[in-house]
Amino acid sequence: MQAVQQAATNFVNYVYANSSFSSATRISIVPFAAAVAVDPTTYRNASWIDQNAQSSYHWTNVLNASGSNFSNRFDIFSKLKSANPNWGWAGCLETLPYPLNVQDGAPNSSNMDSYFVPLFAPDEPGDGSTSYADYPDPNGTTYRSYNSYIADTDGSYNGKCGTKNSATSYLPLEGQACKYVNPRNATSNTALGIPNGPNFMCSTQPLVTLTNNTTALKAAISNMAPSGSTNIHEGFMWGWRTLSPLSVFTSSPTIGSPPAAYATASSSSNATAINKILILMTDGYNSWTSNPNSPNGSLYFSTGYFRNSNPLNAKTSTANTRLPPANQNVSDGTSARNALDALTAQACSNAKAVNISIYTIAFSVSSDPIDSAGQALLQNCASSASQYFLANTSDDLIAAFQKIQSSIGALRLTQ
Structure with missing residues (x-):
């Protein structure tokens, strides 16, 4: 966890100190375990929650x-x-x-x-x-x-x-x-x-929507703590929702301005286009604990x-x-994992279809390794082979974030 926090904090510092990044760059942070939380005070009466x-x-x-x-x-x-x-209510x-x-669509009263x-x-x-x-x-x-x-x-x-x-x-x-x-x-x-x-x-800190408030971002990073199961699907989806111009963070209550429109094929090579990038880091594979x-x-x-x-x-x-x-008929940990893996794979595919660039990091330490199926899920989720990283040590994890930040900066400079 200390390595994760150091790597993420270094990433925030790099983005806002390096000329490769626009001053308008915004970052969101989505901690996840078995579920994802929003701020329970801010969103208690949100119109997209089933209030009635x-x-x-x-x-x-x-x-x-x-x-x-x-x-x-x-x-x-x-x-x-x-x-x-x-x-x-804790916000999950x-x-x-x-x-x-x-x-990534928004709730609709027709359904x-x-x-x-x-x-x-x-x-x-x-x-x-x-x-x-x-x-x-x-x-x-x-x-x-x-x-x-x-x-x-x-x-x-x-x-x-x-x-x-x-x-x-x-x-x-x-x-x-x-x-x-x-x-x-x-x-x-x-x-x-x-x-x-x-x-x-519901064991995680609330997510932080897109912002350039580095104090808020670093506080969210420092407050993270490991607890509970691993639900990669929900973590990914809420990360995508923070970037989506179609989902739930497009209007009040939220922080800052809403997410920009998706880049189209014709606009993606334009220097003024907004790049939407999702970095998915996990130290585990999808797990939903059975109780036979x-x-x-x-x-x-x-x-x-x-x-x-x-x-x-x-x-x-x-x-x-x-x-x-x-x-749909899960009966044990294996079938439950298969179901969550299927959801994760479809979510990754759908996000890439709207030009979200996905980087994935498998933090697989020897004492608690991510198996080959979990690594394959993350590898296939990434937008390209070069955007998947396997980190076996804390140093590997920090190096992975460094490569990602350099890659993103180079992407902007070449447009």
Whole structure:
């Protein structure tokens, strides 16, 4: 992480001190792990977020039963924040449905599923008192919860949920919304190195949209810390969205002026054309952690669970329509990775089609190497063979950024 921060800081310094770069150059920074966060204060009421729970994905895994009176997930966050000040919405957003999640268009009222749903990790069965909970389901199976952060009860809302009984199965306990009305035994624990709570897997600092404010850029770099799984697809897509003149950062609330138009084939050789460049650096491969000891099949992620609950009957479905058609029935870590790889590859291809120049860096250290499939994904994502870098040491990583900054500067001077 120190090498990443040094390399990125050196890059910012180089861009704004070297005459090869225009003084109008702007940079965005998108930290990513299992999900990507925007500033939760700035974007709480953004028009492109599903504020009114009109997306068909809004209540997935949360049965907003009659009487709970939650109008959206933000209402649940408000209740939870009153029980624990750290449980307000942290700014993460869930993955859009396929194929919107490999494109850069803005939400459109003709399709409410095109709006971004705030990431909300449901409380899994348990009393919230331990880092994980073994729950004996009435079907005779003992399941394991890694994100139990309040005590579960069952029954209808009548001022509070009713009393838990042994006849209530895992999924109805997980999905009921009434338990959030008066959260019981709200507890902060850590499972698998990740804090429990409604922001489970939302572990990164908020992204920074295009700016020439070097203080803000360097602060974002210095505040980054490793945590959680690796979701290259979401990191790439939010990086692309910060550059896109079509997506969500084209108007207020945002920082600075909106992204410039895409260069066309005829304008790309013009000295006044705006070059859009995306540098994707990761120290891992796409990973979505499985949990075979749960009916959900996995830990929560920006794409939900392997098996998401139908909010009408609390039954799980293996068909996850946030994934490509050939990859929707994920069942383990391997099939989940294949699905995320497929999304990443399509996103890279679509971004290159609008003349975004992509550099990729695989930071593969011997203690935690990126395998050949992960390296191939990044190599194919890059715009050319010379724009892919494999860094095996901290010095290699810093050298890769140096080569990229020199390459970008040379590109401008030759136009």
